[in-house]
């Protein structure tokens with residue numbers, strides 16, 4: 001039975017089941033699909049296992065006027081407590097990855113960054129060591145231009161293919177058209193990235209593994225342990241660090257319910273178990289206001305917020 005908030009009729013549920021295959025769930029708590037472990041239910045959560053099946057779901061939803069939204073690994077997402085009306089498309093079952101020529105890789109958006117890094121290493125290809133310890137999917141990584149001080153997706157991506165959520169048409173963009181910037185891109189939110197092409201460099205496995213190990217060791221020292229999180233909450237403002245600014249106003253350790261500004265790293269807000277998105281939003285507003293008052297700097301969210309309050 002449809003829940004009272006769901007937009008979906010019984011016949012729409014049936015049609016989505018037919019198009020999405022086994023990976024279709026209704027009234028699915030999105031807390032199961034985010035690293036923060038926060039988020040209300042999606043009317044439907046679908047993870048198509050091929051691009052053709054994804055196209056069929058998109059076309060159906062468009063014809064029915066059902067809203068669509070994409071999630072990857074959920075490692076940069078704050079899903080609000082009211083959940084998401086309409087259909088959430090998960091890329092997690094789009095998993096192809098292949099070597100192209102000597103130094104190229106074609107990769108589906110649902111492949112995890114860890115899998116991409118391990119395949120490249122096995123093919124003796126370097127250039128994406130910056131991904132050591134960065135969670136999430138390749139598609140999310142493209143949209144966010146994920147990276148570290150060692151580099152970012154912008155440096156190795158040659159082309160990105162998306163499907164428009166309005167008509168399922170394929171759009172191919174070369175690197176400059178993706179508008180990659182620090183922790184972001186201009187890849188439109190009404191498209192879903194389905195595959196990307198990377199150009200890497202020949203490198204020995206020993207060299208790759210040594211670089212990744214030192215990045216991971218550095219991260220281990222700095223990152224909070226033991227509580228659910230979604231990495232950095234705010235982007236670093238030009239010439240400064242969001243963590244330094246938040247720490248300077250004495251915000252570390254501030255709690256709202258089960259949500260806390262981590263005592264280990266001020267730009268990581270963690271969920272000790274059972275935190276609500278509303279608690280996180282309060283912490284976000286408070287940290288922003290305190291930094292604005294003390295430093296005159298407006299912090300910009302790196303997390304993406306989706307759903308209804």
Ligand SMILES: Cc1cc2nc3c(=O)[nH]c(=O)nc-3n(C[C@H](O)[C@H](O)[C@H](O)COP(=O)(O)OP(=O)(O)OC[C@H]3O[C@@H](n4cnc5c(N)ncnc54)[C@H](O)[C@@H]3O)c2cc1C
Nearest residue numbers: 072073074075076136137139140141146147192193230231
């Ligand atoms: C412990 C931890 C450490 C982290 N460290 C780093 C770090 O060092 N550097 C860094 O850059 N980030 C870091 N992050 C943040 C996060 O891992 C990255 O932003 C990552 O690229 C997000 O990918 P995702 O697949 O999880 O995207 P999601 O969180 O699922 O989505 C992020 C955004 O991308 C959109 N999206 C996702 N997939 C697609 C797609 N296929 N097509 C269109 N839109 C899509 C979503 O709608 C959303 O707006 C960290 C997170 C955690 C939890």
